[in-house]
Amino acid sequence: MPLDLNTQSADFAAGFEALLNSKREMSVDVDAAVAAIIADVRARGDAAVLDYTNRFDRMSLSEAVELRVSADEVDAALEQVGPELLAAIDLAATRIESFHARQMPLDDHYTDAVGVRLGLRWTPVSAAGLYVPGGTAAYPSSVLMNALPAKVAGVARIVMVVPTPDGVLNPAVMAAARRAGVTDILRIGGAQAVAALAYGTDSIRPVDKIVGPGNAYVAAAKRQVYGIVGIDAIAGPSEILVVADGANDPAWIAADLLSQAEHDESAQSILLTDDGAFADRVLAAVEDHLERLPRAATARKSWDDHGAVIRLRSLDEAPALVDAVAPEHLELALDDPDGFAAKVNHAGAIFLGRHTPEAIGDYVAGPNHVLPTARTARFSSGLSVFDFLKRTTLVGCDEAALRAIGPAAVTLARAEGLGAHALSVAIRLNEAN
Amino acid sequence: MPLDLNTQSADFAAGFEALLNSKREMSVDVDAAVAAIIADVRARGDAAVLDYTNRFDRMSLSEAVELRVSADEVDAALEQVGPELLAAIDLAATRIESFHARQMPLDDHYTDAVGVRLGLRWTPVSAAGLYVPGGTAAYPSSVLMNALPAKVAGVARIVMVVPTPDGVLNPAVMAAARRAGVTDILRIGGAQAVAALAYGTDSIRPVDKIVGPGNAYVAAAKRQVYGIVGIDAIAGPSEILVVADGANDPAWIAADLLSQAEHDESAQSILLTDDGAFADRVLAAVEDHLERLPRAATARKSWDDHGAVIRLRSLDEAPALVDAVAPEHLELALDDPDGFAAKVNHAGAIFLGRHTPEAIGDYVAGPNHVLPTARTARFSSGLSVFDFLKRTTLVGCDEAALRAIGPAAVTLARAEGLGAHALSVAIRLNEAN
Structure with missing residues (x-):
């Protein structure tokens, strides 16, 4: 059962504090194993990358050139993707490009009153590495969201690394990479891929920045190469906070809560509402949906372990609670979502109104779906062109x-x-x- | 003696590669000691902060309220600062504010062709912590450069922590803090100060972001609290790369090289010139200056251990070498510095022309002097208002x-x-x- 809190209860403050401080992630210490892999890749280069790839992904590559996915292979993979999915990838890519293009900052050059020439200049990193997980977590939407900001920023070389266990390429991922302007695709993963991107090998030129999600080994490797290259934030489990009044369809809101919960067992979904009867109807609708969803087991575990319903005296209580959570995703299923949004300081992304399910932002709205988790929206932001640009100041x-x-x-x-x-x-x- | 390379030598590539890969920093492993201090501050709060402060800074504080530097104390400190220095602090602050104000990004709200409302909103972090080292490294310029971007970004609470060994306040630092709009000053330092800022105590409310330079303990503490709060980049030793033709006064260029070298023994100064006789004159001028400089011992050690002169066939060779170094500071003492700057991709800050010594940027030019070191200008930028802002995307x-x-x-x-x-x-x- 999810946590059920009520702001009118005497123990609300303690319960809410416990919710804020709950740990949802098991941290696995793989630092030593990762350090050994990185040192080996630095020492032996391509030979080490080939060895790890053959061992971990059950491959039998013998030459460095085979690490590279050829244009012909991508062409062949694309033929396996149906036209409807290709069109959806293209619509998503076009909208993501359009939104990110508007973020591009302008240079500023001026001379001040005493004759000092001053300037601020933006330039892209020379090369970016994009980590894409293999297997079931290989999402084409993630390729678009990570690669397109780099492309829009003007990064000349975008290198995607993706493990291909047993040699199997994911066609939709290849289609997304092609559409997003990825320039190099390497069939490698794990700490060895991160090490190769950071330090380079004879066949792989190093990059300046590495982004993208990965497992504990990938996260540890990114932390260890940070400084040699830039990295994005290490994302925690996904989370949503939905603020909904009683005028919503409980089945819609239940679906939204479950769309986070189905990501993984550590995900978190929180409902804030001023209508207790509506909260009960949402709880029932969650149970109803769970009977039919393909990822019901994952979603149920997340909902039972980390889900929460907070019953409010009034929606006026909500903005302060939202700021304390600083949610990755904030959905406002209200009559005046803009008015509410103006009262919130900390959220990664805000979804306005009853017809804006969070999932629309995961795919096609245009803003990035790589967003700050675990209360880090207090001080950090979603992925953007700024992650692939740097500033130089000028004085004359x-x-x-x-x-x-x-x-x-x-x-x-x-x-x-x-x-x-x-x-x-x-x-x-x-x-x- | 500094390294002396010549692009016409057969061993230039190897020598330049060695220069790029030279380690200038000893990393001291203080992680365990720092983790213990952070855990203690989390467990015992103000009592732990008082204990460490009394022990490390030879103080005898008994109440948490004494950790705070009062407005009266700041007033008294200001009376010890001469009018010329106060005026210089004010000129610097005014220019820094003005440059950073121009960086402030605009929100963007629009409705696209299919009726989707989209938005990008910038908001400041709620509170920022500014670490200021104690003793000889307590620089008023550093207070201005770290605090003013936060003030310009609209951060409501700016908390400065500064250790005061034996209870001695630095009047110029207090004057800079007052001018920069610091809202709270605490006489604490080390890992205990970072822990108090990140986790809070009964008397110290936590902040969302911690910036500012510090020793190995402070750097380790910032790394350990990262994720709970945001942090700035951990700065390495300072560096300058000067590109100068033979038309310069060698004494001017020698002074510029030494202005980096005097920072600390790990600092690095590199001269690129197409005029070998000029290079020799600069080397002689360095020796000449060193006879008179107050920090000559530090500067000599830095220059001998890490300094380099690179003699070029032609200045056309320089941009590629500059990009490989990606220097924190790039000084262009040339006839057409703008033309050269346009050929460079990676540098933290560029100083244009013969009358723009790098030191002008350390104090009064306006751009920030907190800049990416150790080749990280390939992917990162100097401190700015962006360090104290975060983005929220909106979809409706x-x-x-x-x-x-x-x-x-x-x-x-x-x-x-x-x-x-x-x-x-x-x-x-x-x-x-």
Whole structure:
């Protein structure tokens, strides 16, 4: 049974605090095993990558060139994807590109009142690596959401790594990679793939940034190569918070809660409502749906272990509770969702109104579905073009401009005891000591 | 002696590769000690913070309220700062605010062609913590550079922690904190300060993001609390790459190289020039300056151990070498610095022309002096308002809009085997299975 809280109960504060602090993830310590794999890839390069790939994915590759999925293989895979799915991938890609293109920031170059030239310049990373899990978790939507922001940002080389256990390619993943402008596809996974992307091998040029979801080994490998390359946030289990009044169809809201719960047993779905009878109807509708869903076992475990219903005196109580949860996904099934959204500070993505199920954002709305989990929306954001861009600042002084602002720099440098800093300015003003 | 490379030598590639891969930092493993301090602060709160502060900083505080630096104490400290330094702090602050204000991104709300409402909203973190080292490394410029982007971003609570060994406050640091809009000042440091900021105590409310430089303990503590709060990048030793032709005054360029070298023994200064005789004159000028600089011992060690001069056939060789180094600071003492800058992809900050010493950017130019080190400018950027903002995406469908894009979401969800995702859309289209 999910947790059932009521803001009118004396023990609400304690129950809500426990909900906020509940751990949903088992952390598996694979650091030593991962460090050994990374060291081996650094030492032996392609040979090590081939060995691990053959061992873990039951392959029998002998040459580094075989690590690469050829254009012909992608062509062949695409023929296995039906036209309806190809069209859906294309619609999703077009909408994701369009939304992310609007994020692209502009450079700024100006000269200030004392003649100092100033600038802020955005440039893409040279190469990005995209990790795609193999097997059942290989989602074409995830390929689109990770690769398209890099493409829109102008990244010249986008390298996708995807393990292919027993050599089986996922056709929909190949179709998404092709549509998203992935430039290189490698049939490798695990810590060995992350190491190859970060450090390079004879056949694999290193990248500057690695993004994408993965298992405990992949997450540990990303943490270990961080600094050599940039990485995205390590995502935790997915979560949704739905704020719904009694005017909703309980079956719709129940479906939304279950769409998070079916991701994995650690996912979390929370309902906030001011209508207790409606809450009961949603609970019943969840049970009803669970009888028919393909991933009912996973969804039930998530719902029973981590789900929660919070019954409110009034919807006025909700914004503060939402900010405390800082949910990855916030769904507002209300008459005035915009008014409510304006009262919320912390959420990864907000879904406005009764006809906006969260799943629409997982696929085709346009915004990214890679979002901050586990209350990190308090300080972090979803994947975007900004993850593949970096800023360079520019300053240019002529003699007059340096004369205007240089003396203050000399004063500060001397106050900080940094004599060469002071000298480098003063010597240009003919005032060196 | 600094490394002396020549692109015409047969061993240049090997020498340059060695320069790129040289480690300048000793990593000290303090993880276990730091983990114990964090656990203690989580368990005992203010009492633990008081104990560590009394022990490490030779203080004798007995009440949590004493951890706080009062407004009266700041007032008193300000009276010890001379008018010239106060004016320099104010000029720097005004220019830094102005540059960072131009970075502030705009929200974006629009309705697309099929009627889907889409949005991107920027909001500040609720509270930021700023670590300021104690003793000789307590720089007022660092307070300005870390606090002002938070202030400009709209962060309501900016908490500065600064250890005060033997209870001594640094007046210039207090003046900078006051000018920068720091709302709370705590006389604490080390891992205990980071733990208190991340987890909170009875007297210290937790923050959402922690920035600022610190020693190995502080860096380890920031890594360990990452995820609970956001952190900035862990900065490595500072570095500069100067590209200079023979028309420069060698004494100016030598001062610039030494302004990095004096930071600490792990700092790195590199000169690229197409004029060998000029290179020799710079080397001589470095020796000349070193006879008079207050931090000559530090600067000499850095210059001898990590410095480098690279003699080029032609300046055309320089952009590729610069991109390989991806320097924190790039100084272009050339006739056409803008033309050269346009050929460079990776640098934290660029200083244009013969009258723009890097030190001007450390203090008063306006751009931030917290910049990516150790080749991380390939994928990361200097501190900015973006470090204190996060994005929320918004999606709103009415029935017609959902009917336009929903079927593709259903197709993708079914292809990925996610039945509840498909259901949550289909049920709203009256097409549930």
